[in-house]
Amino acid sequence: MSTLESSLPDKFKANFKEVELPLSDQEASQEANRCLYCYDAPCITACPTGIDIPSFIKKIASGNMKGSATTIMTANPVGASCARVCPTEELCEGACVLNHSTKPILIGNLQRYATDWAMKNDQVLFEKGEPNGKKIAIVGGGPGGLSAARELALLGYEVTIYEAEKEAGGLDTFGIVSFRLPKKISLWEVEQVKKLGVTIKTEVRVGRDIAFNELLETNERVILAIGMANVPNLNISGETLNGVHDAIDLVRSTKSPPIPTHIEGKRVVVIGAGNTAIDGATCSVRLGAENVKIVYRRTEKEMTAYDFEYEFAKQDGVEFRWLTQPIEIIGDSDGNVTGLKCVKMKLGEPSIDGRRKPEPVPDSDFIIECDAVVKAIGQKRHSELIEKLGLAHNDGVVLINKESMQTSNAKIYACGDVIFGKGQGEAMVVSAAQQGKTAAYHVHESLKEMYSAQ
Known part of the structure; x- marks a missing residue:
């Protein structure tokens, strides 16, 4: 058990384990043998680091695990992390030729399988070059x-x-x-x-x-x-109240012990709809929040979070309020958050970046009752x-x-x-x-x- 997991209260331990299970040896072998090992593989072109995907998969199929991990990490020095966080459905798996006939090879899962093997077996994959004095x-x-x-x-x-x-x-x-x-x-x-x-x-x-x-x-x-x-200020009233959090800081606080308890039992509203907002929302769920909502001033179509992140958040029970713009954080006499005042929005004409500009709907103010607000509107x-x-x-x-x-x-x-x-x-x-x-x-x-x- 990791240091992080051992520091967690028992009720939260399962919440912070990896949500996606690794492939078993049998599953990895079967998946690797489905690959066509294309000569002109579109999956390689779709990978920003140009990993020789057919080669590393073929090495898994033949049992050459160190060779597979080395192929991955040669092209991508953070290939173990990318196996878990890359939007593979948009990149390598999205380009897999098997999309036309069946389902794509689970390239990300196989990449994780090979790099996990290297970690578990304490492999050192590279040797430093001859010193050149520079x-x-x-x-x-x-x-x-x-x-x-x-x-x-x-x-x-x-x-x-x-x-x-x-x-x-x-x-x-x-x-x-x-x-x-x-x-x-x-x-x-x-x-x-x-x-x-x-x-x-x-x-x-x-x-x-x-x-x-x-x-x-x-x-x-x-x-x-x-x-x-960190996340920039919202520049609205109430931003200094107790219960207003930076999404980056919130996620960071869950990566090292002791795990925070300030979200447990709270009604949380996350402002933003990128990957960091999703992380802030799902972290809040796992920290025991009573209810978690994401508010975004545009629509689902314009959100910047990856599709798999969005689906994951919905599975976690996170609610989404589209075309909603916060205009004030409301607090009580003790300085604690009690609500988020918002206005409904509509999409106007496209701006310079091609995205339709949100505009407030007159006389549409309303309040979302909450105990905590998490800011996730980008980074400074x-x-x-x-x-x-x-x-x-x-x-x-x-x-x-x-x-x-x-x-x-x-x-x-x-x-x-x-x-x-x-x-x-x-x-x-x-x-x-x-x-x-x-x-x-x-x-x-x-x-x-x-x-x-x-």
Whole structure:
């Protein structure tokens, strides 16, 4: 039993175990043998990291489990996490040729089966490259930073990751609910990187504990993988009342003991309809909330949460209130939340991004009685740090050369959520992993060119 599960009250232990069971040996064998091992496999093209899916599945079928796990992790340094959180129905499984005749291969489940085997058998899948004497600093130890570090270590670089949290792994470690992605999975991926000689300095915030200029002066290149910050303010009355929570903080609080009890028995309203809102809602259910509602100012069609997340929330009993805009959080004389005042919305003409703009319906105010409000309306940018670095950006989205991941500073590259938004990048763990690899490759190429010219 994990440390997290052992710290839980008995009534909550089952709630925080993984909801999807792993394949048995027999199920994995049967599923692997269904694969057609396509020569020109569309599933590979659909995977942002380009995992050789037919190859890793064939190795499962033949009993070569280490070879299967190595194939996966070679392409995707956070492949164990992605096996659990990737929207596979939109990516690899969605591209499977068997969709036309039967049902697609359960690629994500097989990926989990192989990487779980590697974890259970304490496999070290890679060896660090011959040292080349060059140093690289990576700011942020999430999926993008870890992927960049792994690739650079294989190429012989001395790599140091500077991570603000007490443990590396970023979103995978702290930001995704444990019943979908247990913390131990992400930490195993961190260990795989550390075993290549990568130094990970935790609880070090660049700009506070170490100057960014120092990193630039003591390293050949710097890769920025800082992700995003907390949920922004709603900018409505009552936001400072007791019982108003940040969804990111709520999820984080359930990933390490002691598990919080401030949601138990409460009527919870979650504001937002992305994956973080779903996580905040399902966490609340598992923490013993009496009732959980999600309110969203647009319709089901416009919600940004993955389909499987939406279905999961509905199965958990989460209620959805569409075309609903909060305008005030109501409290009692003691400063505790008692309700959420909302207004009904309607969709108007499309805005610049193509989405229909929600507009309030006159005289449609109403109150949802609740004891807790969870904010999940996106995440803030680390704009202050980006400004201090003097990097070109668009409202906190660092601008890059999309081929090389190089920023406006030739010594700084960027990957992950820090480059997502404004029509640039994708907000997926697997995309961040690929961006980290790409940044590493182009750092290597730039240094080869520089030293060969000297």
